[in-house]
Amino acid sequence: MFSLGPEAVHEIEQVIAAAIAPAFLLTGIFSVLNVLAGRLARLVDRERAIREGKSEALEDERPRLGERARCIHRSIVSCVVAAIMLCVLIVWSFAGAFLGLPVAWVLAVLLVAAMVAMIVALLFFLKEVRVASRHLPLNADDD
Secondary structure (H helix, E strand, O other), X not given: OOOOOHHHHHHHHHHHHHHHHHHHHHHHHHHHHHHHHHHHHHHHHHHHHHHOOOOOOOOOHHHHHHHHHHXXXXXXXXXXXXXXXXXXXXXHHXXXXXXXXXXXXXXXXXXXXXXXXXXXXXXXXXXXXXXXXXXXXXXXXXX
């Protein structure tokens, strides 16, 4: 059915080589997701401790926890969207090679869209860190 002559093997090797970069990007995205999941877990634990009376909430802490959780959730969603786009990019690369379709524009659009989704994820992460650090007791007068 499928003949894997030298030309086909060479083309598959090229597709594999081109798919390595998005695969490495996926590794980075999964690392960011791991950080975000850890931060979200700490927020959930803190909120649960407050709700169960194991710890007192600081002034305006609960609304800040909610805002931080929303930022982290949006960041996670954006990371997952970026990862899905990169996975589709890898699959589309192979589909294009096997079916002989011109896929360069599709691949370029998927890569750019994945990077935009990552930018959005990092901006939400930055916002969450800013909200978290804005209310820390870092007043120099407390020395």
